Amino acid sequence: MNHHHQFATLAVHAGEAPCKITGAIDTPIYQSTTFAAVDSDEMAALYSGEKPGYMYTRYGNPTVHALEEKIAALEGAEAGQAFATGMAAVSSSILAFVKAGDHVVAGRSLYGATYNFLNRKLPDMGASTTFVQSTRPEDFAKAIQPNTRLIYFETPSNPILEIIDIAALAEIARAHGIPSMMDNTFASPALQQPLKSGISVVVHAATKYLCGHGDAMGGATVGTREFIEHLNHDVLRDFGGVMSPFTAWLMLRGIRTLHVRMPVHCSNAQKVAEFLAQHPKVKRVNYPGLPAHPGHELARRQMKAFGAMMSFEVEGGYEGGKRVMDRVKIFFRAASLGDTRSLIVHSASTSHRAVPAEQRQAIGITDGLVRLSVGIEDAEDLIQDLDQALAG
Numbered sequence: 001m002n003h004h005h006q007f008a009t010l011a012v013h014a015g016e017a018p019c020k021i022t023g024a025i026d027t028p029i030y031q032s033t034t035f036a037a038v039d040s041d042e043m044a045a046l047y048s049g050e051k052p053g054y055m056y057t058r059y060g061n062p063t064v065h066a067l068e069e070k071i072a073a074l075e076g077a078e079a080g081q082a083f084a085t086g087m088a089a090v091s092s093s094i095l096a097f098v099k100a101g102d103h104v105v106a107g108r109s110l111y112g113a114t115y116n117f118l119n120r121k122l123p124d125m126g127a128s129t130t131f132v133q134s135t136r137p138e139d140f141a142k143a144i145q146p147n148t149r150l151i152y153f154e155t156p157s158n159p160i161l162e163i164i165d166i167a168a169l170a171e172i173a174r175a176h177g178i179p180s181m182m183d184n185t186f187a188s189p190a191l192q193q194p195l196k197s198g199i200s201v202v203v204h205a206a207t208k209y210l211c212g213h214g215d216a217m218g219g220a221t222v223g224t225r226e227f228i229e230h231l232n233h234d235v236l237r238d239f240g241g242v243m244s245p246f247t248a249w250l251m252l253r254g255i256r257t258l259h260v261r262m263p264v265h266c267s268n269a270q271k272v273a274e275f276l277a278q279h280p281k282v283k284r285v286n287y288p289g290l291p292a293h294p295g296h297e298l299a300r301r302q303m304k305a306f307g308a309m310m311s312f313e314v315e316g317g318y319e320g321g322k323r324v325m326d327r328v329k330i331f332f333r334a335a336s337l338g339d340t341r342s343l344i345v346h347s348a349s350t351s352h353r354a355v356p357a358e359q360r361q362a363i364g365i366t367d368g369l370v371r372l373s374v375g376i377e378d379a380e381d382l383i384q385d386l387d388q389a390l391a392g
């Protein structure tokens with residue numbers, strides 16, 4: 001299996017092969033913490049890195065490695081590293097670049113914990129972040145300082161679905177000799193592959209679309225082999241947030257249908273967004289698939305489809321949003337996203353609680369904003385559910 005195969009073939013096969021001993025076609029769960037060497041010389045060579053192989057599951061595990069290879073193939077990367085959660089991937093990958101005295105230029109609309117990590121944890125360690133208050137590439141360029149060591153952003157962003165020009169940011173970073181890192185969780189590699197547009201490193205909450213079934217937590221980072229080795233040897237071994245072999249097996253199983261799930265997610269979301277956009281009680285719908293969305297044309301250029309995440313504001317502010325949430329019957333009032341099941345959350349009180357209120361207001365995370373992760377149920381059923389929730 002190599003990177004020349006089409007996405008669907010890679011999703012099914014990359015990183016995996018029948019067992020050489022038994023012929024089992026499914027990747028075994030190597031539920032082992034440690035791996036025995038044939039002699040002390042081999043053991044020393046494994047630890048020094050002279051000899052490739054497994055020695056301890058915090059350093060690497062065959063089941064987890066199969067997943068890393070699969071995700072790397074889907075993103076068009078040389079290599080990948082799996083993590084226990086998306087936040088483990090985000091925090092460890094940022095710390096692979098940033099030390100005391102360093103500076104990060106970041107997008108303004110980010111997952112709440114990522115925002116908090118950049119806004120609170122980095123200053124605790126003597127580093128700092130400038131959040132760019134627009135989606136314009138030239139504003140990212142203007143925020144760069146002599147000590148900037150990383151440009152970090154999400155597109156589409158959580159939860160207001162801002163679209164940022166991936167190739168333009170990659171080019172700004174390259175021109176300044178700074179690495180760029182992008183969280184590709186909302187789109188998944190089925191819809192966009194940022195490394196192919198010049199981004200240096202891509203991070204994922206694999207908990208979401210990659211896993212796809214809402215049953216396992218995980219993270220992943222992909223990039224050059226050199227960077228992934230640095231991340232594994234110099235960061236992850238000390239922080240320790242690795243993925244378990246059983247989780248990797250669940251994720252391998254989930255990813256095999258990523259390319260089948262995503263088109264259904266996206267077509268359902270388009271229909272739901274069009275329904276909400278024409279509803280008299282809905283003030284605003286943030287979905288890049290709507291022509292009125294400010295990032296619509298850019299999203300059309302850089303994404304294969306517009307994804308299945310959206311947020312909207314109903315009349316009546318917080319009370320209005322709360323009423324819709326309390327009345328839905330098919331959507332689950334549940335955090336997370338990328339599940340087969342449709343989910344609804346109130347961003348300001350849940351996923352974006354950690355973002356200061358004034359920053360929430362500034363970027364449009366209003367108290368009435370409700371976020372949807374549109375699942376793969378029947379689109380008409382989902383629309384009817386929202387219709388009855390909005391009525392009355």
Ligand SMILES: Cc1ncc(COP(=O)(O)O)c(C=O)c1O
Nearest residue numbers: 085086087111158185205207218
């Ligand atoms: C865009 C994005 N990045 C990262 C994360 C963090 O992932 P996890 O919850 O697996 O730590 C999330 C979680 O919602 C997310 O939405």
